[in-house]
Amino acid sequence: MKEIVVISGKGGTGKTCITASFAHLGGKDVVVADCDVDAADMHLLLQPDFAKSEDFYSGFIAEIDQDECTQCGKCADVCRFNAIPVINTQYRVETLNCEGCGYCPRVCPTDAIRMEEQNVGQWYMSTTRAGNPMVHARLGIGAENSGKLVARVKKEANRIAEETSKDFVLVDGSPGVGCPVISSLSGANFVVLVTEPTVSGLHDLRRVYQLVQKFQIKAGCIINKSDLNPQVCDEIEDFLIKESIVHISNFPYDETFTEAMTMGRTVVEYGNNGLKALLTKSWERVKQITNQGEIRG
Amino acid sequence: MADVVRKGRPNRKMKIAIASGKGGTGKTTLATNMTAYLAEEDEVVLVDLDVEEPNSGLFIKGELVHKEDKYKMIPEWEQDRCTPCGICQEVCNFHAIIQLSDQIMLFSELCHSCYACSELCPTSALPMIPQKMGEMKHYRNGNLSFVESRLDIGQEQAVPLIAQTKEYIDTHFSEKMIKFFDAPPGTSCPVIEVTKDVDFVILVTEPTPFGLHDLKLAVDTMRELNRNYGVVVNRHGIGNNDVLEYCQNENISVLAKIPNDRSIAELYSRGELVYQKIPAVKEHLIKIRDQILELKNGEAK
Numbered sequence A: 001m002k003e004i005v006v007i008s009g010k011g012g013t014g015k016t017c018i019t020a021s022f023a024h025l026g027g028k029d030v031v032v033a034d035c036d037v038d039a040a041d042m043h044l045l046l047q048p049d050f051a052k053s054e055d056f057y058s059g060f061i062a063e064i065d066q067d068e069c070t071q072c073g074k075c076a077d078v079c080r081f082n083a084i085p086v087i088n089t090q091y092r093v094e095t096l097n098c099e100g101c102g103y104c105p106r107v108c109p110t111d112a113i114r115m116e117e118q119n120v121g122q123w124y125m126s127t128t129r130a131g132n133p134m135v136h137a138r139l140g141i142g143a144e145n146s147g148k149l150v151a152r153v154k155k156e157a158n159r160i161a162e163e164t165s166k167d168f169v170l171v172d173g174s175p176g177v178g179c180p181v182i183s184s185l186s187g188a189n190f191v192v193l194v195t196e197p198t199v200s201g202l203h204d205l206r207r208v209y210q211l212v213q214k215f216q217i218k219a220g221c222i223i224n225k226s227d228l229n230p231q232v233c234d235e236i237e238d239f240l241i242k243e244s245i246v247h248i249s250n251f252p253y254d255e256t257f258t259e260a261m262t263m264g265r266t267v268v269e270y271g272n273n274g275l276k277a278l279l280t281k282s283w284e285r286v287k288q289i290t291n292q293g294e295i296r297g
Numbered sequence B: 001m002a003d004v005v006r007k008g009r010p011n012r013k014m015k016i017a018i019a020s021g022k023g024g025t026g027k028t029t030l031a032t033n034m035t036a037y038l039a040e041e042d043e044v045v046l047v048d049l050d051v052e053e054p055n056s057g058l059f060i061k062g063e064l065v066h067k068e069d070k071y072k073m074i075p076e077w078e079q080d081r082c083t084p085c086g087i088c089q090e091v092c093n094f095h096a097i098i099q100l101s102d103q104i105m106l107f108s109e110l111c112h113s114c115y116a117c118s119e120l121c122p123t124s125a126l127p128m129i130p131q132k133m134g135e136m137k138h139y140r141n142g143n144l145s146f147v148e149s150r151l152d153i154g155q156e157q158a159v160p161l162i163a164q165t166k167e168y169i170d171t172h173f174s175e176k177m178i179k180f181f182d183a184p185p186g187t188s189c190p191v192i193e194v195t196k197d198v199d200f201v202i203l204v205t206e207p208t209p210f211g212l213h214d215l216k217l218a219v220d221t222m223r224e225l226n227r228n229y230g231v232v233v234n235r236h237g238i239g240n241n242d243v244l245e246y247c248q249n250e251n252i253s254v255l256a257k258i259p260n261d262r263s264i265a266e267l268y269s270r271g272e273l274v275y276q277k278i279p280a281v282k283e284h285l286i287k288i289r290d291q292i293l294e295l296k297n298g299e300a301k
Helices: A015-029 A074-078 A103-107 A146-163 A178-183 A199-215 A230-242 A256-262 A273-291 B027-038 B085-089 B116-120 B159-172 B189-195 B209-225 B242-248 B262-269 B281-301
Strands: A002-007 A030-034 A052-064 A113-127 A133-141 A169-172 A190-195 A218-223 A246-250 B013-021 B044-050 B063-075 B097-100 B103-106 B128-141 B144-151 B177-184 B199-207 B231-236 B254-259
Touching: A002 A015, A002 A178, A002 A273, A015 A030, A015 A169, A015 A190, A015 A256, A015 A273, A015 B177, A015 B199, A015 B254, A030 A146, A052 A146, A074 A103, A074 A190, A074 A230, A103 A113, A103 B116, A133 A146, A133 B027, A146 A169, A146 A178, A146 A273, A178 A199, A190 A199, A199 A218, A199 A230, A199 B262, A218 A230, B013 B027, B013 B189, B027 B044, B027 B144, B027 B177, B027 B199, B027 B231, B027 B281, B044 B159, B063 B159, B085 B097, B085 B116, B128 B159, B144 B159, B159 B189, B159 B242, B199 B262, B209 B231, B209 B242, B231 B242, B231 B281, B242 B254, B254 B281
Parallel strands: A002 A169, A002 A190, A030 A133, A030 A169, A190 A218, A218 A246, B013 B177, B013 B199, B044 B144, B044 B177, B199 B231, B231 B254
Antiparallel strands: A052 A113, A113 A133, B063 B128, B097 B103, B128 B144
């Protein structure tokens, strides 16, 4: 079993549309994991059945029992997050600021503070319209610990793949370079970088690739909307050569992606267009390179 | 309109965050064009708080005024003083400290700088020391002050860097200046840190199923935070009408509908500002500004 992670650095490059197309092409042989838990959109295209759901608990928030509190203020003194202001002469926890570190209950002389475990979202086990087993999640509003939820989604996807002898786990990652992305990359066999020929696309590609290098994972790149700016597209291609990143393919700027999305379909299911052939070829290439294993020099 | 400015704070200009839920909807385009346009007449501050992938600096140039490395505090183990009693490992809720027989291992990327281990250690064997997490730069171009922070690659937590950058803004710029914060995509902790105390949030979306789905999450987040907000629909004309219908049903102000135009995307791709070349975009900026100011004036009454 091999794990393929699709990330982009920059948002809005077409990462999810492309990943969903790969998932559809892979069908029941590919387990899909939507690890963009912050703004999970892949279910809108793959239409999984949400067969099983489970709450996800992670992290804590402090709670002060006002009957036990003697207003000594020790909790507020030790809190580094300004999370315990005095409101109407009472020490109150500002939940948005509380990091859940658990320092305050340890200094409270009357044991008036309790750490409450937080329900930060749900995760789901599904089957998609194309027959993929799919693990996905929804992070609660303003919740922390998205990295931990990503880890959970990946763990479940890998477990299913192992138990049912699937060849691939296909992971849709989140934008950025922070904790959810780091969590998505951990354990991956191959990374697909989806970028676009804009100054931002290239800038963000360079940053996210630095992160990929820290994990020493082999990478390939898809340049989406490649005709938008031929000059920046050339710069990206030069960058790929210099960094020995496999150049998987270029996709044209094409509103078909949006049209298919509006119908709740992946591009490969939507009409007969050149994109379908390109995506099919790219997916074959991704599988082939992933199976070649580690060839990093 | 239900979700508009409520609180009154006269003699104080606004802090406005530009956020989105979905990435790539045009946050940075709006932030850079809006501030560059406003700076033609007024002092304005643009702060790029998308510290994982800061892009505003690709569009806004200026003279570097100030630069500083940003640090977070982490414990350092002083073996000579350690007894090793195990208290540090027990108190760390983030599993950033592990004790193996008489050795202490620290995982600084997991540390939230709460100081519990350091201050509860009976022999003061874990003093807090600074660790670099990123850098902040402050540029000036005429009336426009531009501050950006970027997280070092490999650092997991964006929130401490965002918080420190906001502190810099509060201590270095007058309350009377209008400030725009370019937020990261999503709805999790970095977005909360950017938006939790601003006066207004512009949510930029696109009229597609992804745009709508993530807009709903962003709206739920703003309601949870009790923020005032409005929506800008970018690339109007693609997809369908569901975003506009949603806004209407939910009584959410739509501040502008910026048409889908490949030439906007091409200018953006080159790192150019759009409003100087495409008059329609300038009209939209004026409209957005006027609506926000109107909401602000309404609040002062």
